Amino acid sequence: MIPEIGHFALILALLVALIQGSFPIIGAARGNAVWMGLARPAARAQFLLIAVAFLCLAYAFATMDYSVTYVASNSNSKLPLQYRIAAVWGGHEGSLLLWAMILSIWTVSVSFFSKHLPDAMRARIIGVMGLISIGFLLFMLTVSNPFERLIPAAMDGRDLNPLLQDPGMVFHPPMLYMGYVGFSVAFAFAIAALLGGELDAAWARWSRPWTTMAWVFLTTGIMAGSNWAYYELGWGGWWFWDAVENASFMPWLVGTALIHSLAVTEKRGSFKAWTVLLAICAFSLSLLGTFLVRSGVLTSVHAFATDPRRGLFILAFLVVVIGGSLVLFAWRAPAIGRGGKFDVVSRESFLLANNVLLAVAAISVLFGTLYPLFLDALGLGKISVGPPYFDTVFAPLMAPALFLMGVGPIARWKQSALPELAKRLRWAFGVSVATAIILPLLLGHWTPMIGLGLFLAFWIFGTSANLIYQRLRGPELPLMTRIMSPSRSWWGMVVAHLGIAVFTLGVTVVKGFESEIAVRMQTGDVAHLAGFDFTFEGVQEIEGPNYSSSRGQIRITKNGVERTVLMPEKRVYTVQNMPMTEAGISPSIIHDLYASLGEPLDGGAWSVRIYHKPMVEWIWVGCLMMAFGGLLALSDRRYRMKNRIKATGSGNAAEVSV
Amino acid sequence: MKRFLLPLVIFLTVVGFLAVGLKLDPREVPSPLVGKPAPMFNLPRLDNPEKTISPKDLLGQVWLFNVWASWCGACREEHPILVALSKSGTVPLYGMDYKDTRQDAQQWLEQGGNPYIASAMDTDGRVGIDYGVYGVPETYVIDKAGVIAYKQIGPVTEEVLRDKILPLVKRLQTQ
Numbered sequence: 012m013i014p015e016i017g018h019f020a021l022i023l024a025l026l027v028a029l030i031q032g033s034f035p036i037i038g039a040a041r042g043n044a045v046w047m048g049l050a051r052p053a054a055r056a057q058f059l060l061i062a063v064a065f066l067c068l069a070y071a072f073a074t075m076d077y078s079v080t081y082v083a084s085n086s087n088s089k090l091p092l093q094y095r096i097a098a099v100w101g102g103h104e105g106s107l108l109l110w111a112m113i114l115s116i117w118t119v120s121v122s123f124f125s126k127h128l129p130d131a132m133r134a135r136i137i138g139v140m141g142l143i144s145i146g147f148l149l150f151m152l153t154v155s156n157p158f159e160r161l162i163p164a165a166m167d168g169r170d171l172n173p174l175l176q177d178p179g180m181v182f183h184p185p186m187l188y189m190g191y192v193g194f195s196v197a198f199a200f201a202i203a204a205l206l207g208g209e210l211d212a213a214w215a216r217w218s219r220p221w222t223t224m225a226w227v228f229l230t231t232g233i234m235a236g237s238n239w240a241y242y243e244l245g246w247g248g249w250w251f252w253d254a255v256e257n258a259s260f261m262p263w264l265v266g267t268a269l270i271h272s273l274a275v276t277e278k279r280g281s282f283k284a285w286t287v288l289l290a291i292c293a294f295s296l297s298l299l300g301t302f303l304v305r306s307g308v309l310t311s312v313h314a315f316a317t318d319p320r321r322g323l324f325i326l327a328f329l330v331v332v333i334g335g336s337l338v339l340f341a342w343r344a345p346a347i348g349r350g351g352k353f354d355v356v357s358r359e360s361f362l363l364a365n366n367v368l369l370a371v372a373a374i375s376v377l378f379g380t381l382y383p384l385f386l387d388a389l390g391l392g393k394i395s396v397g398p399p400y401f402d403t404v405f406a407p408l409m410a411p412a413l414f415l416m417g418v419g420p421i422a423r424w425k426q427s428a429l430p431e432l433a434k435r436l437r438w439a440f441g442v443s444v445a446t447a448i449i450l451p452l453l454l455g456h457w458t459p460m461i462g463l464g465l466f467l468a469f470w471i472f473g474t475s476a477n478l479i480y481q482r483l484r485g486p487e488l489p490l491m492t493r494i495m496s497p498s499r500s501w502w503g504m505v506v507a508h509l510g511i512a513v514f515t516l517g518v519t520v521v522k523g524f525e526s527e528i529a530v531r532m533q534t535g536d537v538a539h540l541a542g543f544d545f546t547f548e549g550v551q552e553i554e555g556p557n558y559s560s561s562r563g564q565i566r567i568t569k570n571g572v573e574r575t576v577l578m579p580e581k582r583v584y585t586v587q588n589m590p591m592t593e594a595g596i597s598p599s600i601i602h603d604l605y606a607s608l609g610e611p612l613d614g615g616a617w618s619v620r621i622y623h624k625p626m627v628e629w630i631w632v633g634c635l636m637m638a639f640g641g642l643l644a645l646s647d648r649r650y651r652m653k654n655r656i657k658a659t660g661s662g663n664a665a666e667v668s669v
Numbered sequence: 670m671k672r673f674l675l676p677l678v679i680f681l682t683v684v685g686f687l688a689v690g691l692k693l694d695p696r697e698v699p700s701p702l703v704g705k706p707a708p709m710f711n712l713p714r715l716d717n718p719e720k721t722i723s724p725k726d727l728l729g730q731v732w733l734f735n736v737w738a739s740w741c742g743a744c745r746e747e748h749p750i751l752v753a754l755s756k757s758g759t760v761p762l763y764g765m766d767y768k769d770t771r772q773d774a775q776q777w778l779e780q781g782g783n784p785y786i787a788s789a790m791d792t793d794g795r796v797g798i799d800y801g802v803y804g805v806p807e808t809y810v811i812d813k814a815g816v817i818a819y820k821q822i823g824p825v826t827e828e829v830l831r832d833k834i835l836p837l838v839k840r841l842q843t844q
Contacts, residue, residue: 253742288676295680330684337677344673381683383804397740397805399768399794529776609780618779 014079017067018158024060024111025148027053031141035134039207047134051122054137057144058119065112068157069099078164081105081157087170087586089557097181098171104157106184110301111147113185113192114140121196121221128217135203136196143195146328154320170557170586179239187232187259191297193225194266198294201287202336205343210283215276218290220650222273226266227641233259234634242594247527247605247622249630252401257380258300264373265293268366275362279424281353282363284344289370291340295333296373302329303380354426361419368412375404406460413467413515416508417474421481435481439473454524464519471512475505500644507640514633520626527622531612541623543604544568545577550608550617558582558591563608563617565595574604579619581608603627703820707734707811708799712789715766715774722763722789724815731841732761733834734809735785735825736797738769739777741805747824748781754830755784760838764788767797767805810834812841 031053038046068081072095077083085102086095100109118140125133151157174180200218204210236259241249250256269289276286302325353359379400417439422432447466451457482501483493530538532547539545548564560582567574577595584591594607602625609618702708711723724734735751737744755762764785766774771790778788791797800809810819819837821829 251742284673292676326684326688333680334677334684337680341674341677381686397738397742399740527776529779620776 013067013070014076014158014160017064017071018156020060020063020067021148021152021158024057024064024115025145025152027057027060028141028144028148031057032138032145033141034138035141036138036206039131039134039138042131044130047130050134050137050141053141054115054118054122057141058115061108061112061115064158065099065108068105068108069096071158072096072099075168076164077166077168078161079157080159080161083161083165083168085171086168087557088167089586090168090171090176091556093181094171094176097175100184101171101175104151104155104159106188107147107151107155108157109185109188110192111144111151113188114144114147114195116189117192117196118144121199131207132203132209132217135206136199139199139202140195143199143332146332150324150328154324168586170584173558173582173584173587173589173591174243176557176584177239177243179235179243183232183235183239186228186235190225190227190229190232190266191259191262191301193221193228194262194290194294194297196221196225197269197290198336201290202339205287205336205339208343208346210287210343210347212277212280215273215283215286219270219273219277220645222266222270222290223641223644226263226270227638227645229259229263229266230634230638230641233263234631234638237634238631241627242596244592247525247594247607247620247624249627252379252398254303254380254383257376258303261296261373261376261380262293262300264369264376265289265296268369268373269293271362272366275359279353279359281359282366283347284340285366287344287347288340289366291333291336292370292373295329295336296377298329298332353424356422356427356429356432358419358422358424358427361415361422365412365415365419368408368415372405372408372412375408376401379404406463410463410467413511414470416511417470420478420504420508421474435477436474439470439477442473443467443469451523454520456523458523461519461523464515464523468512468516468519471508471515475509475512479505498647498649500647500649503640503642503644503647505640506643507637510633510636510638510640512633513629513636517626517629517631517633521624521630525622525624525627527620529609529618529620531616532619533614533616536616538619538621540621541602542569543574543623545606545621547617547619550611553580555582557586558584560593561608561611563595563606563619565606565619565621567597567604577604577606579606579608598628600628600632601625702801702817705817706815707809707817708796710789710791710796710799712765712791712796715764715771715778715788715790718771718790722787724811727761727763727811728815729813730761731813731838732763732811733838734763734765734811736765736767736791736800736802736805736807737788738767738805739773740769741767743824744806745781747806747826748784750825750827750830751784752782755786759835760842761786765791765796767791767802768794808834810837810841813844 030049034046035050035053038044038049070076071079071082072086073092075082075086075088075095077086081102081104082098085098085105090098098105100106118137121133121136121140125136128136197218200214200221204214233256236256237249240251240256241247269286272282272286272289275282418432418436421435443466446469447462448457450465451461482497483490485493488496526541528538528540530536532538534547534549536547537544538547544567546566546568548566550561550563553560553562560580562578562580565577565579567577575597577597579595580593582591582593583589592607594605596606597604602623605622605624607620609620611617707724709724711721714720714722733754751762754760762785764787766788768791770792774788774790778785789796794802800807804822806824808821808825809817812818818841819834821834825834
């Protein structure tokens with residue numbers, strides 16, 4: 012009964028989405044206020060209906076209703092409750108429902124926080140989001156229904172993929188989807204602006220906070236995923252250029268370009284067409300990524316063969332959404348003015364160069380991700396282009412981007428003088444070059460890649476320090492006043508850029524100086540790595556709720572002083588009979604000590620791999636700093652001012668924005 | 670106007686590829702190398718860089734040549750099948766570790782088992798170019814005269830092994 016209610020709620024949601032996607036847009040074109048007025052109630056009704064469907068599915072999981080096919084394939088009676096709930100988005104159908112759910116959360120937020128927008132603009136934005144929702148709801152109701160019944164019901168479920176049975180995986184997909192789907196707001200703003208022909212700076216100003224918010228979620232989501240791979244896959248790696256990772260990384264690259272390009276459009280009125288195109292691309296890549304991952308086309312080409320309608324639907328949907336918006340772009344963009352002029356040496360130029368580098372990086376990732384897919388689809392077999400391709404292509408693109416990142420914020424808008432810039436940045440340059448040469452030698456060895464990485468990290472540190480110093484220097488005011496004087500969005504930028512430097516430093520040091528050993532260990536054996544002694548104290552058999560585990564115990568000492576104990580596990584999940592590694596990690600800001608259990612060997616010995624990973628945590632700290640920078644920018648005074656003015660109902664918010 | 674159409678054109682090209690890809694049944698596309706002598710090389714061995722491997726040394730027997738790498742995801746899929754094959758002893762299996770580091774490769778073999786009699790190290794991928802390697806993994810069946818009889822692009826599956834590679838190997842061995 013409950014699953015039928017969920018199913019019915021989805022059908023109603025589709026009907027509401029049809030209204031939401033049509034009347035407000037037509038109303039905006041005709042100036043019909045009543046039709047435009049349908050946008051907000053429709054968005055809210057749709058949110059409630061999809062929430063009901065979502066809760067119904069969660070209920071089916073919680074009560075172990077194995078007469079629902081999707082529940083039976085992604086859950087099991089022994090699965091703990093928190094994972095039964097997370098299993099709602101553990102498979103194809105459920106993650107589509109999560110997608111639709113999050114889309115409606117964003118839409119409903121737009122409906123609440125858009126009082127300062129002109130009616131026509133708001134109606135168009137909510138309408139466009141309704142159109143996207145139609146696609147997802149139709150897809151679910153036609154070929155991917157999470158509420159489909161299984162008759163007769165299964166005795167027990169086939170269990171959730173053990174890879175997903177992890178606290179990190181409970182939060183990672185919703186975070187990532189908040190990011191992906193959040194770009195739909197920027198997309199809807201861009202389409203609404205194209206439809207209305209009002210591609211002025213106001214459009215960029217309104218869409219900026221939404222874009223930043225989505226970017227913050229996406230950054231955090233990718234970070235969580237990378238961190239999860241680090242401790243769950245047991246290879247000590249944190250990024251694999253895996254198709255699934257790339258699918259989230261491409262929208263991130265374009266989204267990052269979009270954030271910067273929006274700033275130029277808002278402040279200087281330039282790059283208007285380019286910004287619109289980026290907004291379309293960021294969301295298109297999110298869509299493509301969702302489908303590449305969720306259709307299973309990347310993990311197995313046969314996923315489509317089982318239900319070719321899915322593949323066709325996806326393709327048709329992509330054509331309608333992306334193709335349609337690109338047609339609209341080609342039609343309307345020529346009318347967009349050129350915007351403010353700028354010199355070759357100016358902040359605009361630096362931002363443009365960074366934008367192009369980020370976009371090219373996204374395209375090369377797209378190419379590397381799709382190339383195996385094309386070959387696979389053409390029947391040439393499944394292959395992997397893997398890290399050799401991505402490392403070769405990516406580093407040369409990112410190095411200049413990071414270098415420009417140091418210069419851009421210091422350069423002036425419109426026109427800047429190279430000699431002046433060079434003079435201001437010579438200290439930062441000197442310090443970073445010196446660090447790049449000396450630090451590796453102190454740490455042990457120097458390679459060009461280590462040198463380059465350190466140079467770029469310290470270049471950003473140095474230029475940021477210069478930027479802060481110049482900004483805070485001046486009148487004899489208390490330090491706090493001077494710190495508070497730049498806007499929060501300025502501080503947000505500085506923190507996010509410093510996050511990139513921290514990230515780069517982490518990547519460089521861990522790639523350059525990590526060490527590892529693979530050893531055969533018996534109880535009492537001692538292995539040595541990076542000055543630490545690792546004593547193997549045997550393996551215990553442990554029974555989990557739905558797995559059995561062999562848990563090793565490794566005591567770490569340095570010069571006879573005990574440091575910590577690692578407990579790496581090798582689990583076998585009983586239902587799917589799938590082995591999983593749980594690495595034992597002792598994290599710290601200086602280094603991680605990491606151990607994972609390999610295979611049991613003869614005579615009670617185990618193969619054990621031990622890693623020493625200096626500064627690896629900096630990678631994720633850097634990501635968190637970027638996300639925090641985004642949050643700082645969102646808390647900027649002008650966004651709060653807007654709310655206050657809105658509350659008192661006096662005046663136009665656009666006027667207070669700086 | 671024209672430059673604004675460019676994104677649309679690029680997108681439609683991608684869609685065209687995807688559409689063709691969806692329709693086409695997976696089928697074999699013969700490699701231009703099939704029927705030609707296996708390109709010569711002389712590469713250091715993974716386990717012992719002092720020693721080298723060359724197809725010349727393998728003349729007179731039917732052998733499988735598997736291109737793999739520790740960074741390759743699809744290789745993990747075919748690996749258990751290769752390990753089982755090497756245990757059965759039906760046909761000698763040689764490997765080529767493609768664009769990889771010695772340490773990673775050895776670790777990966779330690780972890781998943783080593784099905785190869787020996788693996789050559791093609792660190793810069795030069796030999797891979799001679800063999801027309803699209804990507805990893807790929808597997809070649811090479812006959813007694815050193816001629817490539819079959820090329821499998823992508824992982825070796827149970828079916829491919831049972832229906833194509835093993836019958837072919839049996840036929841070639843009796844020739």
